[in-house]
Amino acid sequence: MSTRGTAAPADQLTVRRSNLSLVLQHLRDAGPRSRARIASDTGLNKATVSSLVAELIDRGLVSEGEVQRIGSVGRPGLSVELAGGTVVGVGVEVNADFVDVTALDLTHSVVLSARTPADMRALGEERALGLLVRCLREAFDALAGRGCTVVGTTVAVPALVDSRAGRVAVAPNLGWTDTPLADRLAVALAGHPVLGGAEPAVTVDNDANLGAIAEHALGVGRDADDLVYLAGEVGVGCGMVVGGTLVRGATGFTGEIGHAPLNPRLERCGCGRVGCWETQVGLGVLLQGCAHGPDDPLLDPAGDIDSRLGLVRDRAAADDERTCETLERVGIALGLGASVLVNIVNPRVLVLGGYFGLLAPLLLPYVVETLTERVVAPDGGGVEVRASELGFAAASRGGAVVALQTVFADPTRVGSPAV
Amino acid sequence: MSTRGTAAPADQLTVRRSNLSLVLQHLRDAGPRSRARIASDTGLNKATVSSLVAELIDRGLVSEGEVQRIGSVGRPGLSVELAGGTVVGVGVEVNADFVDVTALDLTHSVVLSARTPADMRALGEERALGLLVRCLREAFDALAGRGCTVVGTTVAVPALVDSRAGRVAVAPNLGWTDTPLADRLAVALAGHPVLGGAEPAVTVDNDANLGAIAEHALGVGRDADDLVYLAGEVGVGCGMVVGGTLVRGATGFTGEIGHAPLNPRLERCGCGRVGCWETQVGLGVLLQGCAHGPDDPLLDPAGDIDSRLGLVRDRAAADDERTCETLERVGIALGLGASVLVNIVNPRVLVLGGYFGLLAPLLLPYVVETLTERVVAPDGGGVEVRASELGFAAASRGGAVVALQTVFADPTRVGSPAV
Numbered sequence: 001m002s003t004r005g006t007a008a009p010a011d012q013l014t015v016r017r018s019n020l021s022l023v024l025q026h027l028r029d030a031g032p033r034s035r036a037r038i039a040s041d042t043g044l045n046k047a048t049v050s051s052l053v054a055e056l057i058d059r060g061l062v063s064e065g066e067v068q069r070i071g072s073v074g075r076p077g078l079s080v081e082l083a084g085g086t087v088v089g090v091g092v093e094v095n096a097d098f099v100d101v102t103a104l105d106l107t108h109s110v111v112l113s114a115r116t117p118a119d120m121r122a123l124g125e126e127r128a129l130g131l132l133v134r135c136l137r138e139a140f141d142a143l144a145g146r147g148c149t150v151v152g153t154t155v156a157v158p159a160l161v162d163s164r165a166g167r168v169a170v171a172p173n174l175g176w177t178d179t180p181l182a183d184r185l186a187v188a189l190a191g192h193p194v195l196g197g198a199e200p201a202v203t204v205d206n207d208a209n210l211g212a213i214a215e216h217a218l219g220v221g222r223d224a225d226d227l228v229y230l231a232g233e234v235g236v237g238c239g240m241v242v243g244g245t246l247v248r249g250a251t252g253f254t255g256e257i258g259h260a261p262l263n264p265r266l267e268r269c270g271c272g273r274v275g276c277w278e279t280q281v282g283l284g285v286l287l288q289g290c291a292h293g294p295d296d297p298l299l300d301p302a303g304d305i306d307s308r309l310g311l312v313r314d315r316a317a318a319d320d321e322r323t324c325e326t327l328e329r330v331g332i333a334l335g336l337g338a339s340v341l342v343n344i345v346n347p348r349v350l351v352l353g354g355y356f357g358l359l360a361p362l363l364l365p366y367v368v369e370t371l372t373e374r375v376v377a378p379d380g381g382g383v384e385v386r387a388s389e390l391g392f393a394a395a396s397r398g399g400a401v402v403a404l405q406t407v408f409a410d411p412t413r414v415g416s417p418a419v
Numbered sequence: 420m421s422t423r424g425t426a427a428p429a430d431q432l433t434v435r436r437s438n439l440s441l442v443l444q445h446l447r448d449a450g451p452r453s454r455a456r457i458a459s460d461t462g463l464n465k466a467t468v469s470s471l472v473a474e475l476i477d478r479g480l481v482s483e484g485e486v487q488r489i490g491s492v493g494r495p496g497l498s499v500e501l502a503g504g505t506v507v508g509v510g511v512e513v514n515a516d517f518v519d520v521t522a523l524d525l526t527h528s529v530v531l532s533a534r535t536p537a538d539m540r541a542l543g544e545e546r547a548l549g550l551l552v553r554c555l556r557e558a559f560d561a562l563a564g565r566g567c568t569v570v571g572t573t574v575a576v577p578a579l580v581d582s583r584a585g586r587v588a589v590a591p592n593l594g595w596t597d598t599p600l601a602d603r604l605a606v607a608l609a610g611h612p613v614l615g616g617a618e619p620a621v622t623v624d625n626d627a628n629l630g631a632i633a634e635h636a637l638g639v640g641r642d643a644d645d646l647v648y649l650a651g652e653v654g655v656g657c658g659m660v661v662g663g664t665l666v667r668g669a670t671g672f673t674g675e676i677g678h679a680p681l682n683p684r685l686e687r688c689g690c691g692r693v694g695c696w697e698t699q700v701g702l703g704v705l706l707q708g709c710a711h712g713p714d715d716p717l718l719d720p721a722g723d724i725d726s727r728l729g730l731v732r733d734r735a736a737a738d739d740e741r742t743c744e745t746l747e748r749v750g751i752a753l754g755l756g757a758s759v760l761v762n763i764v765n766p767r768v769l770v771l772g773g774y775f776g777l778l779a780p781l782l783l784p785y786v787v788e789t790l791t792e793r794v795v796a797p798d799g800g801g802v803e804v805r806a807s808e809l810g811f812a813a814a815s816r817g818g819a820v821v822a823l824q825t826v827f828a829d830p831t832r833v834g835s836p837a838v
Contacts, residue, residue, distance in 0.1 A: 170795075252765070254763060256763065259795050260759045271795060340679045343675035374692065
């Protein structure tokens with residue numbers, strides 16, 4: 001219902017920038033191809049494409065690949081493709097149990113991945129921030145050593161995040177409140193050589209939002225423009241992609257399904273309320289349920305979370321009664337909450353992320369049975385439930401994808417054209 | 420993440436149609452104004468605007484209004500505006516308790532509004548369809564008598580609707596299953612003079628979706644592009660507008676919050692499941708809760724629903740104990756379910772529609788208190804709870820708005836330009 005205003009006239013530089021972006025995005029979405037093919041795909045003329053590709057090569061964003069022979073006669077075309085391994089986006093996940101740093105290059109290949117286990121809540125906000133900066137500096141040093149340039153850093157936090165202001169409003173499972181995270185990290189990281197002289201571009205977002213972006217960009221939801229990503233961590237939240245776009249809501253606080261009053265036993269949640277869904281399906285609840293006493297290694301916060309979940313899988317395989325009962329109870333509760341999302345949002349794909357994904361073979365039968373029973377639309381509204389293949393690294397991957405988007409939107413942010 | 424394909428070249432007719440649409444929509448959104456003002460607002464040149472306006476006048480879509488003097492000197496400009504009262508869209512709501520027909524003209528003014536109380540479920544599908552056709556024929560006759568042309572008809576159904584196919588998949592509170600409603604109505608209405616020789620364009624949609632469209636187009640949500648409309652009827656559903664667009668989901672089955680498992684007492688729902696939210700907040704539950712015995716006029720399905728709700732208000736004003744207790748119980752449950760939506764979707768405005776809107780002064784204190792307690796985002800995520808002013812006519816208004824959209828999108832669908 002909006003009106004079309006008079007558009008400002010696009011000057012030549014704006015048009016050039018927009019066409020550079022078009023070619024770079026086309027190579028990302030459609031894969032390596034010849035200049036002639038890019039011209040016919042995009043509708044740009046061949047001379048323009050040659051000039052644009054030359055500039056993208058100068059800027060280190062595109063490289064020439066193998067010779068492609070089109071048909072059987074005529075000159076062979078040289079294929080061009082996104083440059084790998086040089087320009088990277090960095091994603092960081094601040095989890096209750098660890099800090100995960102991932103760097104992806106333009107092709108979305110992993111250039112660096114490092115996880116540091118830590119009880120982030122116990123550390124307190126200041127020391128947790130110190131650890132975060134240390135993890136990032138180490139990653140930056142390693143990337144500098146490999147000759148990479150970092151175009152941006154996006155931090156995933158299990159929190160209500162004001163992403164425009166780069167502030168964490170409330171992170172109940174970290175104990176943070178009103179933290180100006182983007183600004184503090186930008187100050188701490190300024191001047192690092194890997195930034196290529198640029199100001200450190202740091203943004204902050206909700207972990208489930210970034211998980212949804214990762215699944216949509218490079219995960220099991222690549223083929224789905226209507227997707228819900230359910231993040232199973234200490235807390236539980238979701239990210240929603242509708243019509244190919246992340247839903248941010250009126251003030252950026254979507255996806256808080258974890259505090260839906262679905263637990264009839266009215267147990268107390270970490271947020272202070274009673275009956276929240278998290279009290280039935282959060283990672284802590286699962287581990288407590290499976291543990292044999294307080295000294296069970298499942299409950300050791302210093303233990304790597306992937307190993308602890310491996311222990312759960314081993315015990316389930318050995319038919320451990322506590323473990324099997326807990327998985328059934330959590331699986332049914334997971335299906336109930338998932339049905340609320342599917343009934344409201346009607347996604348094509350529901351991605352089980354975090355520990356839900358890592359235990360998917362054990363949880364899925366209960367989830368699917370409960371969904372089938374509770375979803376009102378015929379045939380479950382056509383939803384497919386899929387296990388994430390990104391494990392606990394989905395949010396940091398999504399952060400790296402977002403950091404890279406700045407380059408795809410404006411390739412002139414990197415390097416300079418040869419004169 | 421999509422690629423730009425080569426656009427088909429726009430021919431002159433396509434450009435003309437698109438510019439006619441632009442001017443017509445601009446008059447709808449910005450109000451009456453001179454041709455010169457339209458030219459400066461839209462960036463079209465004055466001669467083009469004059470020619471476009473002339474054609475819109477020929478087609479009966481625009482009329483010349485009062486003289487506008489721009490500044491103190493120069494020729495006074497004649498204002499043009501949307502033509503009222505001639506070209507109309509028809510919306511129909513098939514409710515469990517009534518059939519409501521509304522015709523709106525291009526200015527969204529009500530040209531006709533008629534409600535027929537009926538126990539639609541008790542009638543059975545065939546007789547209910549017969550009544551629906553009769554109501555529509557009566558409305559068409561009345562509109563023909565006033566010299567109107569009907570450009571389309573959209574039917575709101577409390578159901579899972581495949582709106583692309585015009586089919587009702589399941590309407591639990593009507594007892595309909597897999598009904599090809601659009602086709603059946605098109606056949607029954609064909610040849611009516613009010614259609615101006617055109618095929619009857621009948622579409623079908625979910626009632627809460629159309630309620631959301633009405634609130635966004637002409638109701639209390641006019642200023643909000645992120646809006647949730649909660650329809651309190653026998654069943655309870657919601658329509659969601661995100662970024663100005665209705666969310667339809669992967670297969671068109673969004674908004675089914677009514678069957679979220681929020682009732683810990685596990686009461687049996689009309690859908691066959693247990694514990695659905697509807698079993699706490701549906702209209703039948705409210706009326707049963709307030710009624711003094713089975714012969715209470717509140718429970719008479721032949722009684723007009725507005726009058727029955729008036730009785731509830733009277734009893735609340737007289738401090739009737741059953742009524743006050745029921746309103747408190749329903750208000751708290753309403754707030755709980757609303758908090759699930761607000762936590763997930765983070766709307767700017769939550770519109771209470773149907774009976775929730777008509778009893779809003781009595782329910783709102785409980786709703787707001789519960790929302791404040793249960794919404795995780797600071798300050799409730801900024802949501803404002805507003806009572807609909809459209810009562811039970813929201814969905815039929817929304818239907819009429821949708822029917823009119825076809826003309827705003829393509830003004831050449833109506834009339835013909837003078838040669």
